[in-house]
Amino acid sequence: MDKELWKEIIGVIPDTELIRIIKSLNIKIKGFRELNTKNISSSKKIVTVQLMNNSEKIIKYYNNLNIKPMNSGKQISSEYIRSLGKEKLITLYEDGLNLHFIFGALLSSEKTEHHNIAKDFKILILKKYQKNNLAEIQMNKDNEQSGIAQNVKVNVKKIEKKLDEYKKKNQQLTKELNTLSKKYKEDIKVLTDSNNVLKKELKSEKETSKANEKKMVEINSELFRYNQQLREAQEMLSNTNEVASSIEEAQNLFSEILILGDPQNEIIDNLRKKGLNVVNTRDILQISNTDFIKSFSEIWILSFLVPAQYKRRIKIEKNQLINDFKDFKALREELERRMNG
Known part of the structure; x- marks a missing residue:
């Protein structure tokens, strides 16, 4: 040893x-x-x-x-x-x-x-x-560790100081947050109250317009049906050259006839040139109670194009003849009958 x-x-x-x-x-x-x-x-x-x-x-x-x-x-x-x-x-x-x-x-x-x-x-x-001996090496190490410990103490004090600053800042931010939170709650209450008022107004508007909505649905449904019938009639008359050729002989045959409702096809267009009078559905109300409608001896109403509420507005004289056509086929047959004498 x-x-x-x-x-x-x-x-x-x-x-x-x-x-x-x-x-x-x-x-x-x-x-x-x-x-x-x-x-x-x-x-x-x-x-x-x-x-x-x-x-x-x-x-x-x-x-x-x-x-x-x-x-x-x-x-x-x-x-x-x-x-x-x-x-x-x-x-x-x-x-x-x-x-x-x-x-x-x-x-x-x-x-x-x-x-x-x-x-x-x-x-x-x-x-x-x-170094001369191990004690000097250990002393040097102890001094280094002492210096490190001193630096740690200094750094700890700095950190503690910084921590105090953060605590104060946190208190300030907490106070500001509480103020903002209070204002936020107040704003939420105002918005909630306003929202409730708007809900009540909206409910009232819905109740008021409920009847109008129902009426609009009925009108739209009826218009859809008439438009569908119109398309069917236009398809049926797309190739009606045979009937159109006989129109040449009807110079004044239809001058005393007024058709209410325009099917918009070649036959009617050619008959217009020969004296036939046709009123478009949207113009019926304007002439429903005028001398113009009274000047014709026959009034032909195309029910498949003219809404019922329009028909009720038309004023017919006692000496006028009324013909009501449910579809275009009936109208076509009547036109052919008149032209064939």
């Missing part, structure tokens, strides 16, 4: 870790009922002697290491430390594993080669950090 190297190793153990090791190994320090961070510094020499006197416990402790370095996510065992070369041991130290763990794992081994590696590692790390 290299006592001098062991003493140097014990000397670089941080105070808190040294107290923990002594307690875990149940080593009694003469003159001290209990070690703590306040008295450990003044008792380092006595502690070192007591630990050296309990070398078997120290060797057993470091022989069974299972620790996790500060900057590493994996557990490190004594066997793992012993499997590394000197350069890898430097990396392990820089990853956060304290020197006493590295040297303790090497020196607690039964193999001489591990002891030699410990000595070579000491030379290498002193040269790398340009």
